[in-house]
Amino acid sequence: MLIVQKYGGSSVATPEQILSVVQRVARTHSEGNSIVVVVSAMGDTTDNLIDLVRKVTANPDDREMDVLLSTGEQVAISLLAMALKEIDKPVISLTGPQAGIFTDCGHTKAKILKIETQRLKNELKQGKIIIVAGFQGINRTNDITTLGRGGSDTTAVALAAALKAALCEIYTDVDGVYTTDPRIVPEAQKLKEVSYAEMLELASLGAAVLHPRSVELAMKYKIPLIVRSSFNQNPGTIVKEVNLMERSQAVTGVAYDHNVAKIGIFNVLDKPGIAYRLFKSLSDQKVNVDMIIQSAMRNDRNDISFTCNQADVRKAIEVIQAQLSELGADGFISDEKVAKVSIVGAGMVSNPGVAALMFEALCEEGINLEMISTSEIKISCIIRSEDTHKAVTALHKKFDLSAAN
Amino acid sequence: MLIVQKYGGSSVATPEQILSVVQRVARTHSEGNSIVVVVSAMGDTTDNLIDLVRKVTANPDDREMDVLLSTGEQVAISLLAMALKEIDKPVISLTGPQAGIFTDCGHTKAKILKIETQRLKNELKQGKIIIVAGFQGINRTNDITTLGRGGSDTTAVALAAALKAALCEIYTDVDGVYTTDPRIVPEAQKLKEVSYAEMLELASLGAAVLHPRSVELAMKYKIPLIVRSSFNQNPGTIVKEVNLMERSQAVTGVAYDHNVAKIGIFNVLDKPGIAYRLFKSLSDQKVNVDMIIQSAMRNDRNDISFTCNQADVRKAIEVIQAQLSELGADGFISDEKVAKVSIVGAGMVSNPGVAALMFEALCEEGINLEMISTSEIKISCIIRSEDTHKAVTALHKKFDLSAAN
Numbered sequence: 001m002l003i004v005q006k007y008g009g010s011s012v013a014t015p016e017q018i019l020s021v022v023q024r025v026a027r028t029h030s031e032g033n034s035i036v037v038v039v040s041a042m043g044d045t046t047d048n049l050i051d052l053v054r055k056v057t058a059n060p061d062d063r064e065m066d067v068l069l070s071t072g073e074q075v076a077i078s079l080l081a082m083a084l085k086e087i088d089k090p091v092i093s094l095t096g097p098q099a100g101i102f103t104d105c106g107h108t109k110a111k112i113l114k115i116e117t118q119r120l121k122n123e124l125k126q127g128k129i130i131i132v133a134g135f136q137g138i139n140r141t142n143d144i145t146t147l148g149r150g151g152s153d154t155t156a157v158a159l160a161a162a163l164k165a166a167l168c169e170i171y172t173d174v175d176g177v178y179t180t181d182p183r184i185v186p187e188a189q190k191l192k193e194v195s196y197a198e199m200l201e202l203a204s205l206g207a208a209v210l211h212p213r214s215v216e217l218a219m220k221y222k223i224p225l226i227v228r229s230s231f232n233q234n235p236g237t238i239v240k241e242v243n244l245m246e247r248s249q250a251v252t253g254v255a256y257d258h259n260v261a262k263i264g265i266f267n268v269l270d271k272p273g274i275a276y277r278l279f280k281s282l283s284d285q286k287v288n289v290d291m292i293i294q295s296a297m298r299n300d301r302n303d304i305s306f307t308c309n310q311a312d313v314r315k316a317i318e319v320i321q322a323q324l325s326e327l328g329a330d331g332f333i334s335d336e337k338v339a340k341v342s343i344v345g346a347g348m349v350s351n352p353g354v355a356a357l358m359f360e361a362l363c364e365e366g367i368n369l370e371m372i373s374t375s376e377i378k379i380s381c382i383i384r385s386e387d388t389h390k391a392v393t394a395l396h397k398k399f400d401l402s403a404a405n
Numbered sequence: 406m407l408i409v410q411k412y413g414g415s416s417v418a419t420p421e422q423i424l425s426v427v428q429r430v431a432r433t434h435s436e437g438n439s440i441v442v443v444v445s446a447m448g449d450t451t452d453n454l455i456d457l458v459r460k461v462t463a464n465p466d467d468r469e470m471d472v473l474l475s476t477g478e479q480v481a482i483s484l485l486a487m488a489l490k491e492i493d494k495p496v497i498s499l500t501g502p503q504a505g506i507f508t509d510c511g512h513t514k515a516k517i518l519k520i521e522t523q524r525l526k527n528e529l530k531q532g533k534i535i536i537v538a539g540f541q542g543i544n545r546t547n548d549i550t551t552l553g554r555g556g557s558d559t560t561a562v563a564l565a566a567a568l569k570a571a572l573c574e575i576y577t578d579v580d581g582v583y584t585t586d587p588r589i590v591p592e593a594q595k596l597k598e599v600s601y602a603e604m605l606e607l608a609s610l611g612a613a614v615l616h617p618r619s620v621e622l623a624m625k626y627k628i629p630l631i632v633r634s635s636f637n638q639n640p641g642t643i644v645k646e647v648n649l650m651e652r653s654q655a656v657t658g659v660a661y662d663h664n665v666a667k668i669g670i671f672n673v674l675d676k677p678g679i680a681y682r683l684f685k686s687l688s689d690q691k692v693n694v695d696m697i698i699q700s701a702m703r704n705d706r707n708d709i710s711f712t713c714n715q716a717d718v719r720k721a722i723e724v725i726q727a728q729l730s731e732l733g734a735d736g737f738i739s740d741e742k743v744a745k746v747s748i749v750g751a752g753m754v755s756n757p758g759v760a761a762l763m764f765e766a767l768c769e770e771g772i773n774l775e776m777i778s779t780s781e782i783k784i785s786c787i788i789r790s791e792d793t794h795k796a797v798t799a800l801h802k803k804f805d806l807s808a809a810n
Contacts, residue, residue, distance in 0.1 A: 052480070064484075
């Protein structure tokens with residue numbers, strides 16, 4: 001069957017690790033599979049290139065950054081291909097452009113528009129292992145683009161979709177997806193399987209294993225993902241369409257995110273269009289707003305609170321200051337000493353008591369909830385940052401996630 | 406006017422040097438010129454990449470080597486372009502493939518077949534400085550190729566020819582072409598100008614400033630070359646079609662080459678086809694034979710001597726050993742303790758006394774001539790390697806090359 005394997009930067013950080021990847025790819029090939037391997041840049045490559053940039057310019061041009069950064073993956077694919085040739089495997093490396101990965105023109109954060117699979121299929125037909133540079137593509141003006149955050153995972157899933165691969169294995173430096181961060185809760189369990197929707201929430205809520213973007217793509221094209229370690233033979237976690245009727249647990253995992261800031265605006269005029277204009281302006285300035293709460297204080301006044309990434313706080317404040325008189329607001333505060341803890345589970349929708357159980361667990365620890373947001377498969381709370389550890393541990397215990405799943 | 410500038414690896418070895426190149430390019434642009442800049446990989450980049458290769462394979466695949474090594478120039482072009490953008494210059498970087506440089510399929514030593522100038526002309530028309538990655542191109546199967554030795558110089562001259570540039574400036578770490586190596590003869594003079602044919606001989610005979618391949622291309626398309634230093638503002642040496650009638654000196658320069666080995670085969674049968682088959686086999690094994698001497702010893706026997714690069718000696722010996730009985734030879738010797746000293750000058754052809762003067766100079770120093778080879782504009786002698794310094798000094802003095810030219 002056709003398998004897409006993706007190896008992240010930490011899996012190819014050294015020549016020795018490349019040789020270990022070679023063994024794994026060769027074994028998969030010897031078992032009779034067709035393989036497309038997607039590789040990220042080796043370990044520190046990208047950081048080293050960015051250090052060079054800092055020495056020649058303070059404002060690197062986006063197009064030229066893509067020309068520069070795309071070399072990192074190109075080095076990795078050629079080394080991996082050479083090493084496979086050395087053990088007599090038929091193999092060819094392809095850059096993103098050579099692999100037919102066409103993107104839009106959004107340099108440094110391009111989106112894949114289509115994959116022209118002619119060459120890929122041709123090389124596969126010849127029995128070759130194809131090594132593709134992740135994270136990169138080409139736009140319609142024949143310029144090199146890079147895909148931004150989660151780029152290599154996205155390349156892998158997109159190739160799997162375009163080639164109708166049986167599955168897409170994401171090799172990384174952890175064993176799979178856990179019920180929560182094992183560094184915080186040592187009893188955290190590796191999940192055997194998780195649904196796309198749950199994975200998407202976990203990824204968005206701070207679990208760093210997969211980028212939400214690649215999960216979304218896998219969900220759309222129903223590509224089974226396997227998240228596993230390149231450093232051992234453990235089976236990993238399968239991300240796929242899960243039959244909910246078989247679910248015994250309401251909650252699958254606990255996630256947390258420290259990269260959160262809370263902004264509150266006091267006594268905003270309660271007039272139609274006020275909130276719209278505020279959040280339109282924030283969106284125009286590319287401030288990624290997450291949770292929003294509006295609470296009526298008096299008849300004609302509201303408090304509006306929202307959260308965003310800490311990197312966006314400065315821009316958000318500029319937007320608010322510019323609109324302060326129009327908002328009729330008394331003032332505002334921003335607070336970066338907060339964190340978001342979330343519980344995720346596809347079984348939640350049919351278990352109405354889950355939210356209450358979450359609030360109980362946090363209350364028992366004396367943790368104050370500053371904001372709450374719910375969706376069909378997750379509940380998130382904003383708490384004081386210093387309470388994160390306590391909160392995650394309590395939630396993991398309350399929902400009995402240490403039990404084998 | 407349209408100028409092609411080429412900066413070698415030593416001219417862009419550090420971010421600081423890149424910024425100095427930026428100043429030079431910007432100045433040329435501000436003077437109202439259109440510019441195409443060709444850049445090599447930064448300093449040690451290529452060596453570092455080859456070190457990585459050694460850690461994953463002993464027999465790197467040629468195609469994958471090209472994928473790997475071409476990243477070096479790609480890093481350099483993007484950094485240079487960014488730095489030019491920083492000072493508000495309109496600029497775009499292009500890889501070899503993007504610049505339309507089409508080559509044959511000879512990976513690691515490809516030859517340029519044609520340059521499709523559409524994009525280049527389009528970017529120039531928009532007033533942009535174009536930064537092109539030297540040393541690389543693309544073949545008809547859409548694979549990355551590299552041009553091998555002298556590759557970046559060749560890229561620059563080929564672009565100058567394809568775009569009908571007014572001139573091609575080759576920036577390097579020396580001030581220009583000298584009458585001989587200034588490290589050996591401190592009185593060596595920088596040549597103000599030199600003809601293509603002389604430069605070709607000097608380059609072939611060991612003067613490392615330009616690769617013969619790029620000189621040949623410049624001669625063919627009559628592109629004036631200027632060889633100069635990127636570390637100062639000195640005017641450099643012009644390589645162009647020189648009017649011979651104006652020549653006052655018979656000899657233009659003295660060159661030497663230590664990368665020479667002499668191989669002698671004794672008492673070879675004097676039969677038709679013997680020499681042909683020997684040198685055909687050497688050529689088949691890619692042994693680059695330079696000088697050949699055949700001397701009749703007896704009626705039916707000859708000694709055959711030839712020179713080649715030291716790297717080719719092992720292969721040459723294998724060829725000879727395989728043919729020893731067919732050659733009917735007594736045996737052979739190889740000798741790597743030799744060097745080649747040469748005098749070059751377009752005025753030589755009309756000065757019959759030049760050879761005698763050369764032999765006199767060497768004789769006066771007690772230097773034995775082991776082989777002699779002449780062409781219209783050069784005379785080369787094989788001597789003991791340890792005599793090189795003495796020979797070059799004596800020749801430089803005999804032909805009065807310290808006088809301003």
